[in-house]
Amino acid sequence: MNIKTDEKTYLNYINGKWVAASNQKVNTSINPANRHEIVGYVQQSEKEDVDQAVRVAKEAQVSWKKLTGAARGEYLYKAANAIERRMDEIAETMTREMGKTFPEAKGETARGVAILRYYAGEGMRKVGDVIPPSDADALMFTTRVPLGVVGVITPWNFPVAIPIWKIAPALIYGNTVILKPAQEAAVTAAKVLECFDEAGFPVGTINMVTGPGSVIGQAITDHPDINGVTFTGSDSVGKSIGLGAFKRGAKYQLEMGGKNPVIVANDADLNQAVEATISGGLRSTGQKCTATSRVIVQSDVYEEFKNKLIEKIKEIKVGNGLNEDVWMGPCASENQLNTVLSYVKKGIEEGATLIHGGKRIEEEGLADGFFMEPTVFENVNNKMTIAQEEIFGPVLALIKVETLEEAVHIANDVKFGLSASIFTKNIGHMLSFINEMDAGLVRINAESAGVELQAPFGGMKQSSSHSREQGEAAKEFYTSIKTIFVKP
Structure with a gap:
């Protein structure tokens, strides 16, 4: 039997570096159009790897949130440009790894670029309102503040667009990110993270840990220093994630399919x-x-x-x-x-x-x-x-x-x-x-x-947690409102 492979092993991305899983184990990603073709090897990580990523993300968030929205947006523009330069490579990887046709994969990758540019501009838009106070000598207004560290758990069917439409708003609003992509699309995810690395994001701002959902997804759901979890996938897994996040008081956002x-x-x-x-x-x-x-x-x-x-x-x-x-x-x-x-x-x-x-x-x-x-x-x-x-x-x-x-x-x-x-x-x-x-x-x-991409997306009934993704609606999940009252 002839096995076709590029023999490349893709690592986790933690603290601005490509690192192997703590247990040194890997999973094989194969081409669904030809099960004998190996697309690459990805890390089969453990909870310890998530702990490491969260530690550095929490530290990085202190300085990341202090940047202006415009400054954060510049990094998103650079990531968009990097993905655009590697459009064909990423699209071909997506086709080889999860099977959708090359034109569809290229269209999805282009959409990822557009999402990044949209949210880069979001850094210059308003984040609050002035509210008339009852005291004529006072000023009252609202602003929005980031959640902190956000866990991003994504499926294999849109391995570029879905991670980006979660990561981009998380970052622009001042959060740092731990990405856990689906194992079936982890090579494609690594290609995308290479573009974020090329864009020069501050170390620890965005991290990726690959591995089974039962281990890495659970570790993200349970981690006390992850302040929000956003998930797209099956309704059964989504409900489990929502329940776990709720139990420890973390914010959660679930998109769980349709009929x-x-x-x-x-x-x-x-x-x-x-x-x-x-x-x-x-x-x-x-x-x-x-x-x-x-x-x-x-x-x-x-x-x-x-x-x-x-x-x-x-x-x-x-x-x-x-x-x-x-x-x-x-x-x-x-x-x-x-x-x-x-x-x-x-x-x-x-x-x-x-x-x-x-x-x-x-x-x-x-x-x-x-x-x-x-x-x-x-x-x-x-x-x-x-x-x-x-x-x-x-x-x-x-x-x-x-x-x-x-x-x-x-x-x-x-x-x-x-x-x-x-x-x-x-x-x-x-x-x-x-x-x-x-x-x-x-x-x-x-x-x-x-x-x-510019319109709210989400479902009713058991299709979602009744939250919305994309467009301006994304800020409702990735930020909290702070009300300020100022009296001389």
């Missing part, structure tokens, strides 16, 4: 709806928290929509994301592939009709990767497992309804409430959907997976 619906009304532009459903549901192999999962279609247009959808899905080219003609890459890991296949099996057992895909792809030279056919079910009712649980794979469940009222009821009838979209030309239908949909992100005639 996102698209409603296709009988007056919709079906071609537009089909394109958006495929893009929202199958790009990145369906491995997005905002990915379309349930497609709720009015009966008058159901058959026509279904036929157009299947026809377009049949054109999708699955393969290695570095190949130019490939539209959809592999699942990010063998475990994720098996999870998706288990949901397909469950769908069939519960009575849904599999009308396209549903199998692992092992022909055409793809047997060594974790490739999955784009999959579509119909005759799905909303009580089925595939209509209730987040699959995180390229699986669409078609649900036929008679009325829009029924469609909205079904769309809301899940524990999640992250994103939702509707396709209709009727203004009344749009307004009803906006008012009645229990989701943090509502989109009209657009795919469910669109997220804008």
